[in-house]
Amino acid sequence: MSGTDRTSAGGPVRIRDEWPLYEVFVRGKRGLNHVHVGSLRAPDDAMALVHARDLYTRRNEGVSVWAVRSDSIAASTLAEKDPFFAPSGDKVYRHPTFYDIPDDVPHI
Template sequence: MSTNATQNEWPLWEVFVRNKAGLDHKHCGSLHAADSKMALQMARDVYTRRQEGTSIWVVLSSQIVASDPGEKGMYFDPMEDKIYRHPTFYELPDALNHM
């Protein structure tokens, strides 16, 4: 793609839709739009054709900050030096022995 085409391309937006059944928004896909209002309208037309949504979020892709999958351990592995994260020193009543 030429530099000229890249400069003239509308920004990329990520689309999230909340279904009637759920409380959380799910990522549906991406689209290019000139502004947030256009992105919402296009998201409605493309991702909620059967009236399956109750709410739509559009977020500029450039504004999303994500963790690096290569640094997974830093974010998701338990830290041994933080014992309060491990419930080993809690005593549960016998009625809760299934936990």
């Protein structure tokens, strides 16, 4: 099992603190994309999926679930907030608001 320290001596093995963190994404019945719903700990990928099913889809929320190791996610930091996101703040013309969109076109 990944994240588990196997000791051949058979001594006590601390597993509790070593289960890696996973992020869980669920696609709802009406959703087109997977949405982050929370985190969990699991000893490996297969168990993470089992836990994700039990923790985050037990109220009939989903049709698909992803679990990904948190340390596999590349994430922007708070310090990068302005250089990353402020430049798009004044470019309203990037929104396609100048088109007429028919009422029956979904998911715009």
